[in-house]
Amino acid sequence: MRRLIAGLVLGTALATTPMAAQAExxxxxxxxxxxxxxxxxxxxxxxxxxxxxxxxxxxYDRLIxxxxxxxxxxxxxxxxxxxxxxDGLTFTFKIRDGIKFASGNDLTAEDAAFSLQRVxxxxxxxxxxxxxxxxxxxxxxxxxxxxxxxxxxxEVDQPYAPSFxxxxxxxxxxxxxxxxxxxxxxxxxxxxAEWMKTNYAGSGxxxxxxxxxGESLSLTANEDYWxxxxxMKRVIIRNVKEAASQQLLLQKGDIxxxxxxxxxxxxxxxxxxxxxxxxxxxxxxxxxGLSQKNEFLSKPEVREALKxxxxxxxxxxxxxxxxxxxxxxxxxxxxxxxxxxxPYSLDIEKAKALLADAGLADGFTVTMDTRNTTAVMSMAQxxxxxxxxxxxxxxxxxxxNKQTLTKYRARQHDIYIGRWGPxxxxxxxxxxxxxxxxxxxxxASAKPLAWRNSWNPGDMTAEVxxxxxxxxxxxxxxxxxxxxxxxxxSGPFVIMxxxxxxxxxxxxxxxxxxxxxxDNNYYRFVTKx
Amino acid sequence: MFAVTRxxxxxxxxxxxxxxxGASLVRIIFSLLITFIGLLLVTFLIxxxxxxxxxxxxxxDHASEQVYQRVKEEMGLNLPLWxxxxxxxxxxxxxxxxxxxxxxxxVLEDIxxxxxxxxxxxxxxxxxxxxxxxxxxxxxxxxxxxxPDHIVRIIGLAGYSMPIFWLGLMGLLVFxxxxxxxxxxxxxxxxxxxxxxxxxxxxxxxxLIEGDMDLFxxxxxxxxxxxxxxxxxxxAYIARMTRSFMLEQLSQEYILTARVKGISETRIIWRHALxxxxxxxxxxxxxxxxxxxxxxVLTEIIFAWPGLGLYITNSLLNADMNAVLGxxxxxxxxxxxxxxxxxxxYRLLDPRARR
Numbered sequence: 001m002r003r004l005i006a007g008l009v010l011g012t013a014l015a016t017t018p019m020a021a022q023a024e025x026x027x028x029x030x031x032x033x034x035x036x037x038x039x040x041x042x043x044x045x046x047x048x049x050x051x052x053x054x055x056x057x058x059x060y061d062r063l064i065x066x067x068x069x070x071x072x073x074x075x076x077x078x079x080x081x082x083x084x085x086x087d088g089l090t091f092t093f094k095i096r097d098g099i100k101f102a103s104g105n106d107l108t109a110e111d112a113a114f115s116l117q118r119v120x121x122x123x124x125x126x127x128x129x130x131x132x133x134x135x136x137x138x139x140x141x142x143x144x145x146x147x148x149x150x151x152x153x154x155e156v157d158q159p160y161a162p163s164f165x166x167x168x169x170x171x172x173x174x175x176x177x178x179x180x181x182x183x184x185x186x187x188x189x190x191x192x193a194e195w196m197k198t199n200y201a202g203s204g205x206x207x208x209x210x211x212x213x214g215e216s217l218s219l220t221a222n223e224d225y226w227x228x229x230x231x232m233k234r235v236i237i238r239n240v241k242e243a244a245s246q247q248l249l250l251q252k253g254d255i256x257x258x259x260x261x262x263x264x265x266x267x268x269x270x271x272x273x274x275x276x277x278x279x280x281x282x283x284x285x286x287x288x289g290l291s292q293k294n295e296f297l298s299k300p301e302v303r304e305a306l307k308x309x310x311x312x313x314x315x316x317x318x319x320x321x322x323x324x325x326x327x328x329x330x331x332x333x334x335x336x337x338x339x340x341x342x343p344y345s346l347d348i349e350k351a352k353a354l355l356a357d358a359g360l361a362d363g364f365t366v367t368m369d370t371r372n373t374t375a376v377m378s379m380a381q382x383x384x385x386x387x388x389x390x391x392x393x394x395x396x397x398x399x400x401n402k403q404t405l406t407k408y409r410a411r412q413h414d415i416y417i418g419r420w421g422p423x424x425x426x427x428x429x430x431x432x433x434x435x436x437x438x439x440x441x442x443x444a445s446a447k448p449l450a451w452r453n454s455w456n457p458g459d460m461t462a463e464v465x466x467x468x469x470x471x472x473x474x475x476x477x478x479x480x481x482x483x484x485x486x487x488x489x490s491g492p493f494v495i496m497x498x499x500x501x502x503x504x505x506x507x508x509x510x511x512x513x514x515x516x517x518x519d520n521n522y523y524r525f526v527t528k529x
Numbered sequence: 530m531f532a533v534t535r536x537x538x539x540x541x542x543x544x545x546x547x548x549x550x551g552a553s554l555v556r557i558i559f560s561l562l563i564t565f566i567g568l569l570l571v572t573f574l575i576x577x578x579x580x581x582x583x584x585x586x587x588x589x590d591h592a593s594e595q596v597y598q599r600v601k602e603e604m605g606l607n608l609p610l611w612x613x614x615x616x617x618x619x620x621x622x623x624x625x626x627x628x629x630x631x632x633x634x635x636v637l638e639d640i641x642x643x644x645x646x647x648x649x650x651x652x653x654x655x656x657x658x659x660x661x662x663x664x665x666x667x668x669x670x671x672x673x674x675x676x677p678d679h680i681v682r683i684i685g686l687a688g689y690s691m692p693i694f695w696l697g698l699m700g701l702l703v704f705x706x707x708x709x710x711x712x713x714x715x716x717x718x719x720x721x722x723x724x725x726x727x728x729x730x731x732x733x734x735x736x737l738i739e740g741d742m743d744l745f746x747x748x749x750x751x752x753x754x755x756x757x758x759x760x761x762x763x764x765a766y767i768a769r770m771t772r773s774f775m776l777e778q779l780s781q782e783y784i785l786t787a788r789v790k791g792i793s794e795t796r797i798i799w800r801h802a803l804x805x806x807x808x809x810x811x812x813x814x815x816x817x818x819x820x821x822x823x824x825x826v827l828t829e830i831i832f833a834w835p836g837l838g839l840y841i842t843n844s845l846l847n848a849d850m851n852a853v854l855g856x857x858x859x860x861x862x863x864x865x866x867x868x869x870x871x872x873x874x875y876r877l878l879d880p881r882a883r884r
Binding site: 025026029033037040048049124125126127128131197198209210212213215218238239241242245252255400402403405406407409444445446 | 591
């Protein structure tokens with residue numbers, strides 16, 4: 001027995017002595033820790049999750065792209081150039097020569113037409129982005145077609161602002177898939193939907209190597225990429241949910257980039273000379289949705305008072321630690337027509353006066369459904385504290401993400417603290433949810449955020465519909481500024497912050513590109529010293 | 530005391546035994562079936578009363594109302610509850626556990642991937658827990674009231690009450706970041722993740738099958754910390770139970786008799802007393818092993834360990850019912866399997882159970 005114990009002690013000691021030296025990551029590979037458990041499909045026709053869009057942005061070419069620093073500059077990717085007919089109904093794209101898919105097939109206008117048709121035919125979550133131009137399963141094969149190898153024609157149903165149509169094609173649904181490969185894997189007429197969920201048929205700077213759900217995603221460089229092969233031959237993304245674990249991996253040098261550090265971790269890596277931070281304003285907004293079914297929240301004075309009761313500066317500086325900036329209009333900075341003034345700031349006295357006007361000088365009690373993540377809970381607690389100063393008793397109801405969302409979508413909340421990310425780069429994406437609600441009844445067929453908060457925006461609905469038909473960009477921008485001001489003034493939304501993404505990386509990593517949305521986070525320019 | 534008296538010539542007795550075994554086998558299978566269907570029914574109902582919309586996980590928050598309704602119908606959620614359950618059970622009987630919404634994979638395939646990760650961790654943790662916990666418990670018992678006893682009890686109490694989340698992070702901070710003794714979160718270094726094709730899914734075994742010793746040691750250096758931390762918890766429990774079982778045995782009269790007969794103290798403790806403690810101890814160990822096999826969610830999160838606990842929790846929070854039900858079946862099977870295993874061990878350890 002004594003020998004056995006001795007053996008055990010020795011064995012344990014051996015097992016815990018330094019194993020192979022922890023080398024830093026290879027020079028031609030990028031290793032990243034990123035919470036990618038939201039990744040549920042790899043098919044561009046079905047994806048809507050951040051990690052999925054980022055994956056597609058690096059592995060698929062889209063018809064059109066925009067400049068990350070000035071989104072008004074639109075440029076062609078798969079489409080080399082385009083024309084819009086006089087009547088604004090026909091878009092003709094010239095497809096770039098010399099793009100090859102990972103399969104070796106040439107990319108033609110036929111692939112582009114098929115990809116767009118496929119999105120509409122499959123009718124999955126992002127399909128509405130194309131559907132809003134009048135494409136349906138019945139007409140899409142006629143209205144989107146390849147007239148020859150290099151020409152793609154798209155006929156929309158109304159003379160929309162061209163920028164609206166083009167911005168929508170910069171979204172994930174504009175990714176071009178390899179028609180031959182996809183159809184080879186078609187099952188029961190599903191246009192390859194089943195297969196595409198976990199496989200790859202693209203032409204982008206990287207190709208899928210392997211996806212293990214909940215574990216890792218790895219990409220290999222496309223050496224023949226038409227716009228230049230990436231320096232990183234492999235990109236390995238490991239799903240690490242816990243921010244503290246990401247920090248340790250980064251400090252140790254086992255990963256090059258940590259993507260989900262929170263305030264605590266950001267503060268502690270700031271002093272580390274081997275680590276640098278890269279930040280970029282994203283399109284997502286943090287806001288409070290105030291249900292108009294609630295007797296207190298439906299009073300205009302109360303809605304206004306609540307906008308004066310958020311400690312905007314305190315939250316951005318301490319709780320979000322640089323991961324958010326104050327922004328109060330519904331279009332994020334960088335969008336066409338974005339209104340970047342922030343008229344509200346913390347003003348308890350003013351809020352009290354407004355509450356008194358509403359006959360609620362003694363305050364009231366209201367609940368808020370809150371996601372139980374650190375950042376959201378801390379924001380909610382800050383809000384709870386400032387509201388208390390004006391006599392409002394806020395009860396926080398914590399819940400898991402999907403749980404609070406389910407309640408919100410069923411209009412069963414008082415207040416919901418939420419995060420809304422735009423679906424594409426055009427202002428219509430947010431206008432059509434914050435300021436548009438054609439039917440405020442419980443069984444409406446469209447359920448935008450305005451609907452969820454039981455708010456009838458009145459004339460604004462019609463103005464939103466009109467704005468997408470305004471072909472003069474300046475006039476169009478002015479219409480959105482007007483809408484934003486109106487929502488700021490009377491809307492049931494306390495829009496507080498615009499999100500900033502911060503990637504923490506090792507000192508030797510250069511040229512990672514972060515864009516305004518996750519689909520414009522690019523790995524292809526990354527180099528390592 | 531382990532001697533076995535066999536009556537090998539008695540053939541009739543054996544035949545009777547076999548037919549009895551046959552009948553009881555049928556009974557066992559039948560009761561297993563009922564147990565599983567009951568288990569599934571309860572899980573199914575819990576899943577359906579959760580205030581989480583299962584369609585959301587499939588279509589996301591931004592999908593149009595029309596897509597939402599179509600997918601809801603495709604998922605069969607428009608059917609009455611009993612019909613949904615019936616459809617599910619009849620698919621399961623045909624070996625089809627459905628597809629997970631979150632991973633787009635068949636649930637069985639997911640489980641084949643996540644369960645070995647948990648199995649590997651739990652087995653190693655239990656082995657460490659038993660080999661350190663049992664001697665520690667014995668040691669404490671024979672030194673009852675003296676300082677070795679106090680030390681073991683304090684260590685045990687600490688192991689039982691320290692939050693695993695904190696312990697895991699501290700472990701990483703000290704042994705990974707500062708001392709560099711072990712590797713960080715994950716089952717292998719990130720760069721190796723594609724190098725291994727899962728055969729058994731057990732990283733330690735797969736790397737050996739491929740004959741790549743570098744990868745094997747890499748896997749060892751990744752698993753040793755989370756396994757030790759889980760082991761600490763089972764160790765604490767096992768040591769405490771061993772101690773109290775031992776104390777009970779050591780006060781029995783046969784121990785006194787043995788001492789009077791002049792048998793050495795070592796033999797009395799390790800052979801006579803521990804021998805009798807083994808039977809209840811096996812139950813304790815089996816239970817703690819089964820608990821670990823359910824997967825420890827927090828450990829899996831901190832160590833980026835893609836195991837069963839995280840899989841089931843994630844699926845539950847997204848109301849991904851196929852995955853939850855599949856996971857439930859596995860956990861049920863694990864408990865039944867571990868129970869059977871401890872039954873077999875009883876027979877080996879306790880001569881009375883062999884009759």
